[in-house]
Amino acid sequence: MTLNTQLKKYLGQQFLIWIGGAFIFTTFISLIFDISEIAQTNSDQEAFHFLNIILLSLMRLPNLLNEILPFIFLFGAIGFFAKMRNSNELIIARASGVSVWQFLAPGLLATLLIGCLFIMLWQPISSYLYTQSQEFKESKFYETDNKLKISQNGLWLRENTKDGYYILHAKSISGTPPIQLGHPVIMVFDKQNQLVSRMSAEKAILSFQNWHLQDVLVQDVLVQDASLEISQKENVYMPTKFENDQIIDNFQSPTSISFWNLQEFIKVSEASGLPVNKYEMYFHLLLARPLLMAAMVLIAATFGLKHSRSGGFISGIVLSVICGFMLFIFAELMKTLGELAMLPPPMAAWTPGIMASLIGITLLLHREDG
Known part of the structure:
Protein backbone atom coordinates (compact mmCIF):
# COMPACT_ATOMS: atom_id res chain seq x y z
CA MET A 1 0.00 0.00 0.00
CA GLU A 143 -56.80 11.90 16.34
CA THR A 144 -58.90 11.12 13.26
CA ASP A 145 -57.93 13.98 11.00
CA ASN A 146 -59.58 14.47 7.66
CA LYS A 147 -57.63 12.65 4.96
CA LEU A 148 -57.19 12.93 1.23
CA LYS A 149 -55.33 10.25 -0.71
CA ILE A 150 -54.82 9.21 -4.30
CA SER A 151 -54.40 5.72 -5.73
CA GLN A 152 -54.65 4.00 -9.09
CA ASN A 153 -58.39 3.68 -8.43
CA GLY A 154 -58.81 7.45 -8.08
CA LEU A 155 -59.29 9.88 -5.21
CA TRP A 156 -60.17 8.84 -1.65
CA LEU A 157 -61.30 11.30 1.00
CA ARG A 158 -62.38 10.77 4.59
CA GLU A 159 -64.03 13.50 6.65
CA ASN A 160 -65.51 13.53 10.14
CA THR A 161 -69.04 14.77 10.81
CA LYS A 162 -71.00 15.38 14.00
CA ASP A 163 -72.81 12.04 13.54
CA GLY A 164 -69.82 9.98 12.41
CA TYR A 165 -67.85 10.24 9.19
CA TYR A 166 -68.03 9.63 5.47
CA ILE A 167 -65.66 8.23 2.86
CA LEU A 168 -65.71 9.76 -0.61
CA HIS A 169 -64.28 8.12 -3.70
CA ALA A 170 -64.01 9.82 -7.09
CA LYS A 171 -62.45 8.75 -10.38
CA SER A 172 -61.10 12.22 -11.17
CA ILE A 173 -60.65 15.68 -9.67
CA SER A 174 -60.06 19.11 -11.15
CA GLY A 175 -56.96 20.91 -9.93
CA THR A 176 -58.41 24.44 -10.15
CA PRO A 177 -61.23 26.11 -8.18
CA PRO A 178 -63.99 25.30 -7.93
CA ILE A 179 -62.93 21.72 -7.20
CA GLN A 180 -65.02 19.23 -9.19
CA LEU A 181 -65.10 15.46 -8.72
CA GLY A 182 -66.02 13.04 -11.46
CA HIS A 183 -68.42 10.17 -10.63
CA PRO A 184 -68.11 10.44 -6.83
CA VAL A 185 -69.38 7.75 -4.47
CA ILE A 186 -69.98 8.62 -0.81
CA MET A 187 -70.32 6.05 1.99
CA VAL A 188 -71.78 7.54 5.18
CA PHE A 189 -71.06 5.86 8.54
CA ASP A 190 -72.25 6.53 12.07
CA LYS A 191 -70.08 6.71 15.18
CA GLN A 192 -70.34 2.92 15.59
CA ASN A 193 -68.81 2.44 12.11
CA GLN A 194 -72.13 1.20 10.75
CA LEU A 195 -73.02 2.05 7.16
CA VAL A 196 -75.88 4.56 7.04
CA SER A 197 -76.18 5.36 3.35
CA ARG A 198 -74.45 5.20 -0.01
CA MET A 199 -74.65 7.97 -2.60
CA SER A 200 -73.36 7.91 -6.18
CA ALA A 201 -73.48 10.99 -8.40
CA GLU A 202 -72.44 12.20 -11.82
CA LYS A 203 -70.27 14.92 -10.31
CA ALA A 204 -69.66 16.90 -7.14
CA ILE A 205 -68.67 20.54 -6.84
CA LEU A 206 -66.98 21.95 -3.75
CA SER A 207 -68.90 25.05 -2.72
CA PHE A 208 -69.03 26.94 0.56
CA GLN A 209 -68.98 24.36 3.42
CA ASN A 210 -70.56 21.58 1.35
CA TRP A 211 -70.17 19.19 -1.54
CA HIS A 212 -72.85 19.84 -4.14
CA LEU A 213 -73.72 16.43 -5.60
CA GLN A 214 -75.71 16.40 -8.83
CA ASP A 215 -77.92 13.63 -10.25
CA VAL A 216 -77.57 11.44 -7.16
CA LEU A 217 -78.63 7.85 -6.53
CA VAL A 218 -79.21 7.51 -2.77
CA GLN A 219 -79.32 4.14 -0.98
CA ASP A 220 -80.31 4.47 2.68
CA VAL A 221 -79.82 1.52 5.03
CA LEU A 222 -82.94 0.77 7.10
CA VAL A 223 -81.96 -0.28 10.60
CA GLN A 224 -85.11 -2.32 11.24
CA ASP A 225 -84.62 -4.97 8.57
CA ALA A 226 -81.18 -4.03 7.18
CA SER A 227 -82.72 -3.39 3.76
CA LEU A 228 -82.04 -0.55 1.32
CA GLU A 229 -84.31 2.34 0.49
CA ILE A 230 -83.36 3.60 -2.96
CA SER A 231 -84.20 7.08 -4.27
CA GLN A 232 -83.06 9.41 -7.04
CA LYS A 233 -82.32 13.05 -6.20
CA GLU A 234 -81.32 15.90 -8.42
CA ASN A 235 -79.19 17.65 -5.78
CA VAL A 236 -77.67 16.58 -2.47
CA TYR A 237 -75.50 18.73 -0.23
CA MET A 238 -72.89 17.07 2.01
CA PRO A 239 -71.29 19.26 4.71
CA THR A 240 -67.51 19.64 4.56
CA LYS A 241 -64.78 21.63 6.26
CA PHE A 242 -62.62 21.57 3.16
CA GLU A 243 -62.21 24.68 1.06
CA ASN A 244 -61.01 25.01 -2.52
CA ASP A 245 -57.60 26.31 -1.42
CA GLN A 246 -57.26 23.74 1.36
CA ILE A 247 -58.17 20.52 -0.37
CA ILE A 248 -54.88 20.24 -2.22
CA ASP A 249 -52.93 21.25 0.90
CA ASN A 250 -54.54 18.35 2.77
CA PHE A 251 -53.34 15.97 0.11
CA GLN A 252 -50.83 13.21 0.87
CA SER A 253 -47.49 14.51 2.09
CA PRO A 254 -44.57 13.89 -0.32
CA THR A 255 -42.42 12.71 2.59
CA SER A 256 -44.80 9.78 3.14
CA ILE A 257 -44.07 8.41 -0.35
CA SER A 258 -41.06 6.23 -1.11
CA PHE A 259 -38.57 7.46 -3.68
CA TRP A 260 -39.19 4.30 -5.70
CA ASN A 261 -42.95 5.02 -5.84
CA LEU A 262 -42.83 8.75 -6.51
CA GLN A 263 -42.78 8.57 -10.30
CA GLU A 264 -45.78 6.22 -10.41
CA PHE A 265 -47.60 8.39 -7.88
CA ILE A 266 -46.99 11.47 -10.04
CA LYS A 267 -48.40 9.69 -13.11
CA VAL A 268 -51.52 8.58 -11.22
CA SER A 269 -52.04 12.08 -9.79
CA GLU A 270 -51.72 13.68 -13.21
CA ALA A 271 -54.23 11.20 -14.64
CA SER A 272 -56.66 12.16 -11.85
CA GLY A 273 -56.28 15.86 -12.63
Whole structure:
Protein backbone atom coordinates (compact mmCIF):
# COMPACT_ATOMS: atom_id res chain seq x y z
CA MET A 1 0.00 0.00 0.00
CA THR A 2 1.49 3.31 -1.09
CA LEU A 3 1.76 6.36 1.16
CA ASN A 4 -0.86 8.15 -0.92
CA THR A 5 -3.29 5.24 -0.55
CA GLN A 6 -2.68 5.03 3.20
CA LEU A 7 -3.29 8.76 3.54
CA LYS A 8 -6.56 8.62 1.58
CA LYS A 9 -7.76 5.70 3.70
CA TYR A 10 -6.87 7.55 6.90
CA LEU A 11 -8.57 10.75 5.75
CA GLY A 12 -11.70 8.83 4.73
CA GLN A 13 -11.86 7.08 8.11
CA GLN A 14 -11.43 10.31 10.04
CA PHE A 15 -14.06 12.05 7.91
CA LEU A 16 -16.59 9.25 8.52
CA ILE A 17 -15.86 9.30 12.25
CA TRP A 18 -16.68 13.02 12.46
CA ILE A 19 -19.77 12.64 10.28
CA GLY A 20 -20.89 9.74 12.48
CA GLY A 21 -20.35 11.84 15.59
CA ALA A 22 -22.34 14.73 14.13
CA PHE A 23 -25.09 12.29 13.14
CA ILE A 24 -25.34 10.78 16.64
CA PHE A 25 -25.31 14.19 18.33
CA THR A 26 -27.93 15.62 15.94
CA THR A 27 -30.10 12.53 16.31
CA PHE A 28 -30.06 12.83 20.09
CA ILE A 29 -30.91 16.55 20.04
CA SER A 30 -33.67 16.04 17.44
CA LEU A 31 -35.17 13.21 19.47
CA ILE A 32 -35.24 15.31 22.65
CA PHE A 33 -36.95 18.24 20.89
CA ASP A 34 -39.46 15.97 19.12
CA ILE A 35 -40.38 14.18 22.35
CA SER A 36 -40.93 17.55 24.02
CA GLU A 37 -43.14 18.74 21.17
CA ILE A 38 -45.26 15.57 21.15
CA ALA A 39 -45.61 15.65 24.93
CA GLN A 40 -46.77 19.28 24.92
CA THR A 41 -49.35 18.81 22.15
CA ASN A 42 -50.79 15.51 23.44
CA SER A 43 -50.56 15.79 27.23
CA ASP A 44 -54.35 15.98 27.54
CA GLN A 45 -54.97 12.73 25.63
CA GLU A 46 -56.16 9.59 27.38
CA ALA A 47 -53.37 7.43 25.92
CA PHE A 48 -50.65 9.88 26.95
CA HIS A 49 -47.73 8.09 28.57
CA PHE A 50 -43.99 7.95 28.08
CA LEU A 51 -43.78 4.73 26.05
CA ASN A 52 -46.24 5.94 23.40
CA ILE A 53 -44.38 9.25 23.14
CA ILE A 54 -41.03 7.50 22.66
CA LEU A 55 -42.39 5.08 20.02
CA LEU A 56 -44.06 7.88 18.08
CA SER A 57 -40.95 10.05 18.16
CA LEU A 58 -38.69 7.19 17.05
CA MET A 59 -40.94 6.54 14.04
CA ARG A 60 -40.88 10.24 13.10
CA LEU A 61 -37.15 10.68 13.67
CA PRO A 62 -35.81 9.30 10.32
CA ASN A 63 -38.07 11.65 8.38
CA LEU A 64 -36.95 14.57 10.55
CA LEU A 65 -33.30 13.73 9.91
CA ASN A 66 -33.95 13.81 6.17
CA GLU A 67 -34.39 17.57 6.32
CA ILE A 68 -31.26 18.27 8.35
CA LEU A 69 -28.92 15.74 6.71
CA PRO A 70 -26.96 18.45 4.82
CA PHE A 71 -26.30 20.23 8.13
CA ILE A 72 -25.00 16.99 9.62
CA PHE A 73 -22.37 16.93 6.88
CA LEU A 74 -21.64 20.62 7.33
CA PHE A 75 -20.97 20.29 11.07
CA GLY A 76 -19.16 16.97 10.66
CA ALA A 77 -16.90 18.43 7.98
CA ILE A 78 -16.18 21.52 10.13
CA GLY A 79 -15.13 19.24 12.99
CA PHE A 80 -12.98 17.12 10.64
CA PHE A 81 -11.10 20.10 9.19
CA ALA A 82 -10.70 21.66 12.63
CA LYS A 83 -9.16 18.45 13.95
CA MET A 84 -6.84 18.15 10.94
CA ARG A 85 -5.73 21.75 11.40
CA ASN A 86 -5.25 21.75 15.19
CA SER A 87 -3.22 18.52 15.10
CA ASN A 88 -1.04 19.91 12.29
CA GLU A 89 -1.97 16.94 10.11
CA LEU A 90 -3.22 19.35 7.47
CA ILE A 91 0.14 21.17 7.41
CA ILE A 92 2.05 17.89 7.19
CA ALA A 93 -0.11 16.61 4.36
CA ARG A 94 0.24 19.86 2.39
CA ALA A 95 3.99 19.94 3.03
CA SER A 96 4.31 16.41 1.61
CA GLY A 97 2.87 17.63 -1.68
CA VAL A 98 -0.80 16.63 -1.20
CA SER A 99 -3.07 19.03 -3.03
CA VAL A 100 -6.32 20.32 -1.62
CA TRP A 101 -8.25 18.10 -4.03
CA GLN A 102 -6.38 14.98 -2.93
CA PHE A 103 -7.10 15.97 0.65
CA LEU A 104 -10.81 16.49 -0.09
CA ALA A 105 -11.36 13.51 -2.40
CA PRO A 106 -12.01 10.82 0.27
CA GLY A 107 -14.54 13.00 2.11
CA LEU A 108 -16.35 14.09 -1.04
CA LEU A 109 -16.50 10.52 -2.37
CA ALA A 110 -17.87 9.29 0.97
CA THR A 111 -20.44 12.10 0.95
CA LEU A 112 -21.71 11.25 -2.52
CA LEU A 113 -21.91 7.53 -1.71
CA ILE A 114 -23.82 8.19 1.52
CA GLY A 115 -26.12 10.56 -0.39
CA CYS A 116 -26.94 7.81 -2.91
CA LEU A 117 -27.58 5.32 -0.11
CA PHE A 118 -29.84 7.91 1.50
CA ILE A 119 -31.97 8.10 -1.65
CA MET A 120 -32.16 4.36 -2.25
CA LEU A 121 -32.49 3.02 1.31
CA TRP A 122 -32.93 5.64 4.02
CA GLN A 123 -35.70 7.68 2.40
CA PRO A 124 -37.96 4.67 1.58
CA ILE A 125 -37.61 3.44 5.15
CA SER A 126 -38.24 6.89 6.62
CA SER A 127 -41.33 7.39 4.43
CA TYR A 128 -42.75 4.05 5.61
CA LEU A 129 -42.06 4.86 9.27
CA TYR A 130 -43.59 8.32 8.85
CA THR A 131 -46.80 6.76 7.51
CA GLN A 132 -46.80 4.30 10.41
CA SER A 133 -46.30 7.15 12.86
CA GLN A 134 -49.41 8.91 11.52
CA GLU A 135 -51.48 5.75 11.92
CA PHE A 136 -50.00 5.11 15.37
CA LYS A 137 -50.79 8.67 16.43
CA GLU A 138 -54.40 8.31 15.34
CA SER A 139 -54.86 4.94 17.04
CA LYS A 140 -53.22 5.95 20.33
CA PHE A 141 -54.17 9.59 20.65
CA TYR A 142 -57.57 9.30 18.97
CA GLU A 143 -56.80 11.90 16.34
CA THR A 144 -58.90 11.12 13.26
CA ASP A 145 -57.93 13.98 11.00
CA ASN A 146 -59.58 14.47 7.66
CA LYS A 147 -57.63 12.65 4.96
CA LEU A 148 -57.19 12.93 1.23
CA LYS A 149 -55.33 10.25 -0.71
CA ILE A 150 -54.82 9.21 -4.30
CA SER A 151 -54.40 5.72 -5.73
CA GLN A 152 -54.65 4.00 -9.09
CA ASN A 153 -58.39 3.68 -8.43
CA GLY A 154 -58.81 7.45 -8.08
CA LEU A 155 -59.29 9.88 -5.21
CA TRP A 156 -60.17 8.84 -1.65
CA LEU A 157 -61.30 11.30 1.00
CA ARG A 158 -62.38 10.77 4.59
CA GLU A 159 -64.03 13.50 6.65
CA ASN A 160 -65.51 13.53 10.14
CA THR A 161 -69.04 14.77 10.81
CA LYS A 162 -71.00 15.38 14.00
CA ASP A 163 -72.81 12.04 13.54
CA GLY A 164 -69.82 9.98 12.41
CA TYR A 165 -67.85 10.24 9.19
CA TYR A 166 -68.03 9.63 5.47
CA ILE A 167 -65.66 8.23 2.86
CA LEU A 168 -65.71 9.76 -0.61
CA HIS A 169 -64.28 8.12 -3.70
CA ALA A 170 -64.01 9.82 -7.09
CA LYS A 171 -62.45 8.75 -10.38
CA SER A 172 -61.10 12.22 -11.17
CA ILE A 173 -60.65 15.68 -9.67
CA SER A 174 -60.06 19.11 -11.15
CA GLY A 175 -56.96 20.91 -9.93
CA THR A 176 -58.41 24.44 -10.15
CA PRO A 177 -61.23 26.11 -8.18
CA PRO A 178 -63.99 25.30 -7.93
CA ILE A 179 -62.93 21.72 -7.20
CA GLN A 180 -65.02 19.23 -9.19
CA LEU A 181 -65.10 15.46 -8.72
CA GLY A 182 -66.02 13.04 -11.46
CA HIS A 183 -68.42 10.17 -10.63
CA PRO A 184 -68.11 10.44 -6.83
CA VAL A 185 -69.38 7.75 -4.47
CA ILE A 186 -69.98 8.62 -0.81
CA MET A 187 -70.32 6.05 1.99
CA VAL A 188 -71.78 7.54 5.18
CA PHE A 189 -71.06 5.86 8.54
CA ASP A 190 -72.25 6.53 12.07
CA LYS A 191 -70.08 6.71 15.18
CA GLN A 192 -70.34 2.92 15.59
CA ASN A 193 -68.81 2.44 12.11
CA GLN A 194 -72.13 1.20 10.75
CA LEU A 195 -73.02 2.05 7.16
CA VAL A 196 -75.88 4.56 7.04
CA SER A 197 -76.18 5.36 3.35
CA ARG A 198 -74.45 5.20 -0.01
CA MET A 199 -74.65 7.97 -2.60
CA SER A 200 -73.36 7.91 -6.18
CA ALA A 201 -73.48 10.99 -8.40
CA GLU A 202 -72.44 12.20 -11.82
CA LYS A 203 -70.27 14.92 -10.31
CA ALA A 204 -69.66 16.90 -7.14
CA ILE A 205 -68.67 20.54 -6.84
CA LEU A 206 -66.98 21.95 -3.75
CA SER A 207 -68.90 25.05 -2.72
CA PHE A 208 -69.03 26.94 0.56
CA GLN A 209 -68.98 24.36 3.42
CA ASN A 210 -70.56 21.58 1.35
CA TRP A 211 -70.17 19.19 -1.54
CA HIS A 212 -72.85 19.84 -4.14
CA LEU A 213 -73.72 16.43 -5.60
CA GLN A 214 -75.71 16.40 -8.83
CA ASP A 215 -77.92 13.63 -10.25
CA VAL A 216 -77.57 11.44 -7.16
CA LEU A 217 -78.63 7.85 -6.53
CA VAL A 218 -79.21 7.51 -2.77
CA GLN A 219 -79.32 4.14 -0.98
CA ASP A 220 -80.31 4.47 2.68
CA VAL A 221 -79.82 1.52 5.03
CA LEU A 222 -82.94 0.77 7.10
CA VAL A 223 -81.96 -0.28 10.60
CA GLN A 224 -85.11 -2.32 11.24
CA ASP A 225 -84.62 -4.97 8.57
CA ALA A 226 -81.18 -4.03 7.18
CA SER A 227 -82.72 -3.39 3.76
CA LEU A 228 -82.04 -0.55 1.32
CA GLU A 229 -84.31 2.34 0.49
CA ILE A 230 -83.36 3.60 -2.96
CA SER A 231 -84.20 7.08 -4.27
CA GLN A 232 -83.06 9.41 -7.04
CA LYS A 233 -82.32 13.05 -6.20
CA GLU A 234 -81.32 15.90 -8.42
CA ASN A 235 -79.19 17.65 -5.78
CA VAL A 236 -77.67 16.58 -2.47
CA TYR A 237 -75.50 18.73 -0.23
CA MET A 238 -72.89 17.07 2.01
CA PRO A 239 -71.29 19.26 4.71
CA THR A 240 -67.51 19.64 4.56
CA LYS A 241 -64.78 21.63 6.26
CA PHE A 242 -62.62 21.57 3.16
CA GLU A 243 -62.21 24.68 1.06
CA ASN A 244 -61.01 25.01 -2.52
CA ASP A 245 -57.60 26.31 -1.42
CA GLN A 246 -57.26 23.74 1.36
CA ILE A 247 -58.17 20.52 -0.37
CA ILE A 248 -54.88 20.24 -2.22
CA ASP A 249 -52.93 21.25 0.90
CA ASN A 250 -54.54 18.35 2.77
CA PHE A 251 -53.34 15.97 0.11
CA GLN A 252 -50.83 13.21 0.87
CA SER A 253 -47.49 14.51 2.09
CA PRO A 254 -44.57 13.89 -0.32
CA THR A 255 -42.42 12.71 2.59
CA SER A 256 -44.80 9.78 3.14
CA ILE A 257 -44.07 8.41 -0.35
CA SER A 258 -41.06 6.23 -1.11
CA PHE A 259 -38.57 7.46 -3.68
CA TRP A 260 -39.19 4.30 -5.70
CA ASN A 261 -42.95 5.02 -5.84
CA LEU A 262 -42.83 8.75 -6.51
CA GLN A 263 -42.78 8.57 -10.30
CA GLU A 264 -45.78 6.22 -10.41
CA PHE A 265 -47.60 8.39 -7.88
CA ILE A 266 -46.99 11.47 -10.04
CA LYS A 267 -48.40 9.69 -13.11
CA VAL A 268 -51.52 8.58 -11.22
CA SER A 269 -52.04 12.08 -9.79
CA GLU A 270 -51.72 13.68 -13.21
CA ALA A 271 -54.23 11.20 -14.64
CA SER A 272 -56.66 12.16 -11.85
CA GLY A 273 -56.28 15.86 -12.63
CA LEU A 274 -54.37 16.80 -9.49
CA PRO A 275 -51.44 19.25 -9.53
CA VAL A 276 -48.15 17.43 -8.98
CA ASN A 277 -45.67 20.31 -8.61
CA LYS A 278 -44.77 19.56 -5.01
CA TYR A 279 -44.27 15.85 -5.75
CA GLU A 280 -42.07 16.55 -8.78
CA MET A 281 -40.17 19.07 -6.67
CA TYR A 282 -39.64 16.54 -3.88
CA PHE A 283 -38.47 13.91 -6.39
CA HIS A 284 -35.82 16.21 -7.82
CA LEU A 285 -34.83 17.42 -4.34
CA LEU A 286 -34.03 13.82 -3.45
CA LEU A 287 -31.97 13.39 -6.61
CA ALA A 288 -30.08 16.61 -5.86
CA ARG A 289 -29.52 15.82 -2.18
CA PRO A 290 -26.04 14.20 -2.61
CA LEU A 291 -24.82 17.29 -4.48
CA LEU A 292 -26.20 19.58 -1.75
CA MET A 293 -24.42 17.50 0.88
CA ALA A 294 -21.16 17.72 -1.10
CA ALA A 295 -21.68 21.50 -1.37
CA MET A 296 -21.85 21.70 2.43
CA VAL A 297 -18.51 19.86 2.64
CA LEU A 298 -16.99 22.30 0.15
CA ILE A 299 -18.29 25.23 2.20
CA ALA A 300 -16.63 23.81 5.31
CA ALA A 301 -13.41 23.20 3.36
CA THR A 302 -13.35 26.74 1.97
CA PHE A 303 -12.94 28.20 5.46
CA GLY A 304 -11.40 25.19 7.20
CA LEU A 305 -8.34 24.62 5.00
CA LYS A 306 -6.74 28.00 5.67
CA HIS A 307 -3.19 27.86 6.96
CA SER A 308 -2.67 28.56 10.63
CA ARG A 309 -0.58 31.61 9.80
CA SER A 310 -3.59 33.21 8.14
CA GLY A 311 -5.47 33.19 11.45
CA GLY A 312 -9.17 33.54 11.82
CA PHE A 313 -9.85 29.95 12.92
CA ILE A 314 -12.99 30.81 14.92
CA SER A 315 -14.16 33.24 12.26
CA GLY A 316 -13.74 30.48 9.67
CA ILE A 317 -16.09 28.20 11.62
CA VAL A 318 -18.62 31.01 12.04
CA LEU A 319 -18.47 31.84 8.33
CA SER A 320 -18.93 28.17 7.43
CA VAL A 321 -22.07 27.96 9.55
CA ILE A 322 -23.44 31.26 8.21
CA CYS A 323 -22.83 30.21 4.60
CA GLY A 324 -24.43 26.83 5.29
CA PHE A 325 -27.57 28.46 6.65
CA MET A 326 -27.65 30.91 3.74
CA LEU A 327 -27.50 27.96 1.34
CA PHE A 328 -30.32 26.27 3.26
CA ILE A 329 -32.49 29.40 3.08
CA PHE A 330 -31.77 29.76 -0.64
CA ALA A 331 -32.65 26.08 -1.19
CA GLU A 332 -35.95 26.55 0.68
CA LEU A 333 -36.75 29.61 -1.44
CA MET A 334 -36.10 27.67 -4.63
CA LYS A 335 -38.19 24.79 -3.29
CA THR A 336 -41.14 27.14 -2.73
CA LEU A 337 -40.79 28.58 -6.23
CA GLY A 338 -40.73 25.07 -7.67
CA GLU A 339 -43.81 23.96 -5.74
CA LEU A 340 -45.68 27.06 -6.93
CA ALA A 341 -44.69 26.29 -10.55
CA MET A 342 -42.85 29.60 -10.81
CA LEU A 343 -39.72 27.62 -11.76
CA PRO A 344 -39.33 24.17 -13.33
CA PRO A 345 -38.81 21.63 -10.49
CA PRO A 346 -35.46 20.34 -11.88
CA MET A 347 -34.05 23.89 -12.04
CA ALA A 348 -35.34 24.78 -8.56
CA ALA A 349 -33.98 21.58 -7.02
CA TRP A 350 -30.53 21.49 -8.60
CA THR A 351 -29.63 25.20 -8.68
CA PRO A 352 -28.63 25.60 -4.97
CA GLY A 353 -26.28 22.61 -4.97
CA ILE A 354 -24.72 23.50 -8.33
CA MET A 355 -24.20 27.17 -7.43
CA ALA A 356 -22.76 26.41 -3.99
CA SER A 357 -20.45 23.72 -5.41
CA LEU A 358 -19.15 26.02 -8.16
CA ILE A 359 -18.54 28.85 -5.70
CA GLY A 360 -16.75 26.49 -3.29
CA ILE A 361 -14.59 25.01 -6.06
CA THR A 362 -13.72 28.50 -7.34
CA LEU A 363 -12.64 29.70 -3.88
CA LEU A 364 -10.59 26.55 -3.26
CA LEU A 365 -8.89 26.90 -6.65
CA HIS A 366 -8.08 30.51 -5.84
CA ARG A 367 -6.65 29.51 -2.46
CA GLU A 368 -4.68 26.62 -3.92
CA ASP A 369 -3.14 28.74 -6.66
CA GLY A 370 -2.58 31.66 -4.32
